[in-house]
Amino acid sequence: MEWREAISEYKSYLKLEKSLSDNTLEAYLRDLRKLEFFSDKNPIEIGKSDVEEFLYQFAKSETAIRSQARLISSLKSFFGYLQLEDWRSDNPAELLETPKLGMKLPDTLSEEEIDKLVAAIDLSLAEGERNRAIIETLYGCGLRVSELTELKLSDLFFEEDFIRVTGKGNKQRLIPISGYTVKYINLYKEHIRNHQVIQKGFEDYLFLNRRGKNLTRVMIFTIIKNLAERAGIHKKISPHTFRHSFATHLLKNGADLRSIQMMLGHESITTTEIYTHLDDKDMRNAILTYHPRSK
Structure with a gap:
């Protein structure tokens, strides 16, 4: 079995059996192409020492723990698929240890910063109203950029x-929307x-570019980056920052974790629990207010 055949069949498996999103699927395939480029063996011949x-070599050039962890996950899944299809009797990646990621707290924007971003939109331009609606929808509904x-x-x-x-996985969910966003x-x-x-073919898409087609992910990133520069916000922000802000602000104002989980579309509530972190100001106020030595 050659690499091209193996990767093609594995791609079909991921798409049909696992219902992965296009972005996740492409990330898995990119990882496999790196191994293909590195090795002079076909997928059946590769052994545990080759994978190690x-x-x-990958870890020497790519120090990001998350990238290493995803690569190991991709290899385990791929060789597991070859086992499933009886192309191999073993999985050379099976015993690899995935590096511990720890908890990475998401970047968020304050309400004031979001107001500054909206205020930076030039409403005299045709795309101004569209861009304001995009920001309010991202923040008001907690959507992923692909959504x-x-x-x-x-x-x-x-x-x-x-x-x-x-x-993700073409799963549909209903999200309440406020009159403000509407x-x-x-x-x-x-x-x-x-x-x-x-x-x-684009008549039903809500957000359109000037050519009358739906906006791309890259265009949304560009819109937000330009707005941040105009608003003088120096944080590294992306469309996902509004999703994090949506969840954090809801939790801070009293929303329950289960409701936030459903609105975000998280399969596991442990994913949503990352938003229970307190910011530095909250922690400082808690100590000053409640610690006996502070009285």
Whole structure:
């Protein structure tokens, strides 16, 4: 079995059996191509020592623990698939130890910083109303960037105060939407989108570019990066920062963890528990208020 055949069949397996998103699927395949490039053996011939040497060389050039952990996960999954299909009797990556990641606290924006970003939008430009609606939807609904770019007009149920979102693994969920966010989406729809020439096949997409097609992930990143620069915000922010801010602000204001889990579309509540962290100000106030030596 050659690499091209193995990777092609593995890709079909991931897509059909595991229902992975396109982004996750591509990350797995990139990892396998690195091993293909490194080794002069085919997938059936590679042994445990070959995999260990590959990982050793990779770790010398890539120090990020998360990248190393994902690579090991990709290899275990791939060779496990070859076992499943009886191409191999063993999994040379099976006993590899995944490095401990620890808890990485997500970056968030304060309410004031989000207001500054919105204020930096130039509403005199045609895309200004669209960009404001994008920011308010990311922050108001806690969407992933792929969920935002795939949002359709047919997913908007404003009379019932919710939207329908298609998340990872094509799983759909309903998210409540506030009248505040609805207002800015409607302003964009009525004053900008309704006057655009929309390309065939893109009539149902909510957020469109100037050519009448749906926005890409890269374009959303670019919009946010430019806004941050104009607003004078020096944090490294991305579309996901608004999702983190959405969850953190909800929790801080009294929302229960289970509701936040459902709105974010997390399979496990342990993923959502990362938002229970306290910021430095909260910890300082807790010590000054409640520690007996502070009285």
